[in-house]
Structure formats: structure tokens, C-alpha cells
Amino acid sequence: MATEVSTALAPRQAPARRQATLPWLREHFFADTGNSLATLILLALIAYALSSLFTWGVQLAIFQPDAEACRALDHAGACWGMIAEKIRPILFGRYPHAEQWRPALVLLLLGGMVIQTFRRDQHGWPTLIAWTGTLLLSFVLMNGGVFGLKFVTTAQWGGLPLTLLLAVCGVALAFPLGILLALGRRAELPVIRGLSTIYIELVRGIPLVSVLFLASFLFPLFLPRGMTVDVLLRVLAGFSLFAAAYLAEVVRGGLQAIPRGQIEAAQALGLSYWQIQRDIVLPQALRAVLPSLMNNFISTLKDTSLVTVVSLYELTGALSLALTGDADWRPFYLEGYLFIGAIYWCLCFSLSRYSRRLEIRFSAGHLTR
Amino acid sequence: MHRSQRLALLYQVIAVLALLGLGFWLVSTTAANMQRQGIPSGFGFLWQPAGFNVGEGGFPFAAGDSYWRAFAAGLANTLRVSIFAIAFTTALGTLIGIGSQARNLLVRSCCAAYVEVFRNVPLLLQLLAWYIFLVQALPPITEAWQLGNLYLSKCGLSFPFFVWQDSHWGWEIPTRSAFAIGGGASLTPEFIALLCGLTLYSAAYLAETVRSGIEAVAKGQSEAAAALGLSRWETLRHVTLPQAMRVIIPPATNQCLSLIKNSSLAITIGYPDLVSVANTSLNQTGRALECISLIMLVYLTLSLAAAALLGWLNRRMAWKEP
Numbered sequence: 001m002a003t004e005v006s007t008a009l010a011p012r013q014a015p016a017r018r019q020a021t022l023p024w025l026r027e028h029f030f031a032d033t034g035n036s037l038a039t040l041i042l043l044a045l046i047a048y049a050l051s052s053l054f055t056w057g058v059q060l061a062i063f064q065p066d067a068e069a070c071r072a073l074d075h076a077g078a079c080w081g082m083i084a085e086k087i088r089p090i091l092f093g094r095y096p097h098a099e100q101w102r103p104a105l106v107l108l109l110l111g112g113m114v115i116q117t118f119r120r121d122q123h124g125w126p127t128l129i130a131w132t133g134t135l136l137l138s139f140v141l142m143n144g145g146v147f148g149l150k151f152v153t154t155a156q157w158g159g160l161p162l163t164l165l166l167a168v169c170g171v172a173l174a175f176p177l178g179i180l181l182a183l184g185r186r187a188e189l190p191v192i193r194g195l196s197t198i199y200i201e202l203v204r205g206i207p208l209v210s211v212l213f214l215a216s217f218l219f220p221l222f223l224p225r226g227m228t229v230d231v232l233l234r235v236l237a238g239f240s241l242f243a244a245a246y247l248a249e250v251v252r253g254g255l256q257a258i259p260r261g262q263i264e265a266a267q268a269l270g271l272s273y274w275q276i277q278r279d280i281v282l283p284q285a286l287r288a289v290l291p292s293l294m295n296n297f298i299s300t301l302k303d304t305s306l307v308t309v310v311s312l313y314e315l316t317g318a319l320s321l322a323l324t325g326d327a328d329w330r331p332f333y334l335e336g337y338l339f340i341g342a343i344y345w346c347l348c349f350s351l352s353r354y355s356r357r358l359e360i361r362f363s364a365g366h367l368t369r
Numbered sequence: 370m371h372r373s374q375r376l377a378l379l380y381q382v383i384a385v386l387a388l389l390g391l392g393f394w395l396v397s398t399t400a401a402n403m404q405r406q407g408i409p410s411g412f413g414f415l416w417q418p419a420g421f422n423v424g425e426g427g428f429p430f431a432a433g434d435s436y437w438r439a440f441a442a443g444l445a446n447t448l449r450v451s452i453f454a455i456a457f458t459t460a461l462g463t464l465i466g467i468g469s470q471a472r473n474l475l476v477r478s479c480c481a482a483y484v485e486v487f488r489n490v491p492l493l494l495q496l497l498a499w500y501i502f503l504v505q506a507l508p509p510i511t512e513a514w515q516l517g518n519l520y521l522s523k524c525g526l527s528f529p530f531f532v533w534q535d536s537h538w539g540w541e542i543p544t545r546s547a548f549a550i551g552g553g554a555s556l557t558p559e560f561i562a563l564l565c566g567l568t569l570y571s572a573a574y575l576a577e578t579v580r581s582g583i584e585a586v587a588k589g590q591s592e593a594a595a596a597l598g599l600s601r602w603e604t605l606r607h608v609t610l611p612q613a614m615r616v617i618i619p620p621a622t623n624q625c626l627s628l629i630k631n632s633s634l635a636i637t638i639g640y641p642d643l644v645s646v647a648n649t650s651l652n653q654t655g656r657a658l659e660c661i662s663l664i665m666l667v668y669l670t671l672s673l674a675a676a677a678l679l680g681w682l683n684r685r686m687a688w689k690e691p
Contacts, residue, residue, distance in 0.1 A: 028475075038475070192384060205673065217651070222398060334501050344490050
């Protein structure tokens, strides 16, 4: 009896898509009457919005710094020439014109450090030292007075470098305090727990504006006679004290996620409280709440815009400063706000995308969508 | 007592003593500084006539009334804008959060785009942009847009409302005269800008919260509901949302509190809320300590009251095991 050996055919390539174009369109856009109506209405609205935006922002807009042509437009078109004319006061505030290479260099340094930090996976002491060095170098560059650099008072610092310095230094200073507060709130000693809770709830209950007023008006009264502290350092101190309370709550969430067995096992091994926190609890806790920490940093970056109320002219305030004194360009605030909004949006959006990437990398199975 | 208990007691006593010492040093230094600089102290200034006017709001304030009435008017303005903003935010945020789960790809994308745009730009910038936009885009009062009995112009929105005329409440309709629109009630552009800015910003956060709450409900629930023949809308209303509430409410209460605190940014667009009034009083009387502590006290009370109210709501909605 002859047996036939059959050879299997090679498997066919799987189709690239599960649905052809028309069924896909129907399912996603025109599933039923209501959906079709919604699609058509939204398309009409989006088309109208985009076309009027295009007319205002591109077609009728003026791109040269020509004040008369802009005024002749009478808001029918955007005056992007204002940005071209005023970009240096907007980006650098009241910094002296000849020395503006220094804040530009600070921007490059900070940007480079941020990109480097985001590219590498492992961070340890070298990263910390690199960041501390970068921040110190930035302060020296902005301040001047050494190495032949001209001295510039902090009242003249402004624009984007001030925003970034406030955000990074604020979070850097708030971090140790926030961790201590979070540990204190979970401590067994009732006095420490009470004091930490009171501080956190007090600071979280008041608006940032009032903390900035406190830092700006009241800190000089708290200091002994003859001692003055720079306005930027005062505002930075107030800002950090405020951010520390919110950071403490985020870290506390991470601490609550550590199983109690870890701490008990460490205690059985004879580790002291601080050794347990430093080597076992905090590394796990901080990694668990990394997305929330990034959200907190994004919020802090947005909160830096509030220092305008205490006369520190970071990016938002620098625009007011650039336009208020100049009658030629004063009608064109909206273009300025759109420009600054785009800068903030790019910064915050890229940070939130990076936070998403971190969350996926560190989630290891318990991902929150 | 065990050694560890004695150590714990020692640490706490040191902490309390250090805090008391710091407190005494702060108070004495501040008192000395204030005396040296001739800054008066005390809350007596609240009964002196205020040197400024609180332009808007329902609280009756005439020029020359005392400072505490100014503070009360500022507080009324803060509450007025906060309550309306919370109401609109809840409606808009819930709509967009539910829309992010829609079957229609365009609706989902629009909701996601809305959240990404309005969350990543600082609130201060949005408020300023809204204010400038309203002042630029709206017509002057002589050419106000009219829709029925509503008038919209650079000077705000006028609408018919109850007005106290000759010792009785009457329904008054705004009428257009040569240079102004009189009668009825009106909302200033500052109020409208603050309301729009706060609502759109907070609604983006609330939409994210609602979205994550809906996604936290087990997928099997909606699948079982679909197997039972419920439509998507019925599933959402009867199955998904009630379960999503207990995940949504705690972050949502935090966002309500944030909204109340964010209303303090009104100072930058000239809306006379509590912080703005306190800032003007501070500049006029020089009583920095009193004014700032008043702001903090009022906001703390508001935060604690709102937290208590919403904690009660949370307990009501909590998951009751059968």
C-alpha cells in the first residue's frame, strides 16, 4: 500500500488590515444616524474653525515687523511681526541687551541636560552631580560678577531662562522636604505625624498667590535687622515650600503601595529606620509614583507663570513688560499670548509624553490606562 | 520604659522645643522689625473707610464703606465665580469624559485634543488670553450684539433679572439708550473671562478623571450589559457610571478645591475677588501681615468646608459590600 507524503504549503501572509477602508469608515464615523450627524457637524465646525484660523493667522497676517501695516489690519489678520520685533524682550525679559548671550547659553545648557536625562535609562550619582553642576553654572552665568562677566541683578532676570530655573530649582529644593514630610506623615511618633499633617494640609489649602505674597512682603519682616535676602531667593523659597506639600502627598501615595512585609523583613534583619527608608522603601515608592511625580513637575512648570504677581518677569510677565511700554505694539497682545502658549504647550506636552513612556516602562504589569 | 520608647519621646520633645523656639524667634523678630519700620499692626483697620471701590458683585458696597465690607464683597465675588465655574466644569468635563469613550473616532479625537490643549497651557495665560480676546472681539457698547433681551458688548453681558426697585422685586429688561445699556443685571467681561478660563481649564482635568474612572470599571460589566441587549447609552447610565463614581469622586473633589484656589488668579485680570481686594488693602494700609493672614484663613476655611462636604458625598457613594 503506497503512502503519500503531503508537504504543507507555506502559510499565507496575514492581511495587513482587518477591514477594508469603506467598512472601517462606516464603523468609526457613520455607525448610525446619530454618529453620522455628529461626524458631519464636527467636520463642519472644524472646517470653519480651521479656515477662519488660516485666514486670520496666515493669509491676512503680517510677518514683517511693520507697526503701521499691523495697525492698518485692525485685527482682521495676525501681526506676527510683533513677535519678530519683540522676541528678545519676551524670551529674556529685562536682561541687558549686550549680555543676552548668557541667558541663551543657560537655555542651551538646561535643554541639553534635560535631553540627556531623558535619553539615559539608569540614573545615579553622576546624573545628580551633573545637574547640580549645571544649575550652579546657570546661576553663575545669569548673575555674573565673576570671571569678567558683568553683574546683573536678579530683578533684571526674566523670560524663559527664569521660568526653567524656577521650575527646576523649585522642584529640586522641594524634593528632600517633600520626602521628609511624607515620611513624617506616616511616622509612628504622634508629634511628628501631627506636625507633618498640619503643614501639608495648611499649605495645600491656600492658593499659590498668597504664598508668593507671603514670600515677597513678609519674609523681609521675618529676618533679623540688617539681613536682606534677594527677591528671587525669597520667591524660590516660597515656591519650594508650596511645591513640597504637594510632592509629599504624591510620595505618600507611593509609600502606601509598599507591602508591609518588606519593612518587617528589613527590621528582622536589623536595619535601622533610615537605612530601611533609604535602601528599601524609597527606591520602590518613588519608582511606583514616577508618572505622578512627572505630573507634579509639569504643574510646577505651569505654576511658575504666577510669579508675575510679585514682579518677577518670567515668560508671561516678560510679554506684558515688552508690550505695555510700547504704544506701537500694544494692541497685539493676543499674538504674544498665542506664541507663549505654544512654547508652554510644547514643553508640557513633551514632558507628559515622556511621562507616559516612563509609565509603560516601569509599570511591569500593573498599568493604569 | 523601653529605650526605644524613651528615644521616641526624646525626639518628639526636641521637635516641639525646636518648633517653639523658632516660633518665638520669628514673632520677636517680626515685632521688632514692624516697630522699627513704623508699620502699625492689629485688625482695627477693618473698620476704617476703604479708599477704593469694589466695582462689581452682588454684595452692596458703596465708596467709603469700611474695609471689612470690601473683604466681604471680595469673598462674595470669589464664591460667585467659583460656584458657577464648578457647575459648568462638572457639566462640560463629564460630557468630554464620556465623549472620550465614544464609538465615533472624530468625537474621541476631539475630546482627546481638547484635554491635551487645555491641560498643557498655564491657567494664567489662558485667563489673560480670554480677557484680551473678549475685549478685542466684542463690539463697543453702542453697537452691542443683541439676541432677544440679551446684549453682549465690550462692557459685558446684560440680561433681564430681578431688581430691587422702590421696595419690591421687579423683573427688569435691559434697554438700549444712546450711550449705554441700562436696566437688568450685567456680567462684566472680567467675570466672563474668568468663568470661561476656569471652566475650560478645570473641565480638561475633570474629563481625564472621568475617563480613567470609566476605564477602571471592569470590561466584563459592559460586555454583560451588551449581552443583555442594553444600548451603549443605557449601559453607561445604569451600569458603568454608578460604578465609576467611586473612582471619580476623590480626584474630582481635589479638582473642585483647586478651582476655588485658582480663582485667586482673578487679580491679574482685574476681577475684584478676595485676593485682589486684600492686595489693594495691603498696598493702601501697609498691613501686610493682617491682609495675607486673612486671605489664608478664608481659603483654609473654604478648603476645609468643601473637603468636608465632598467627603460626605464620597461616603454616600462609597462601595457598599452586599
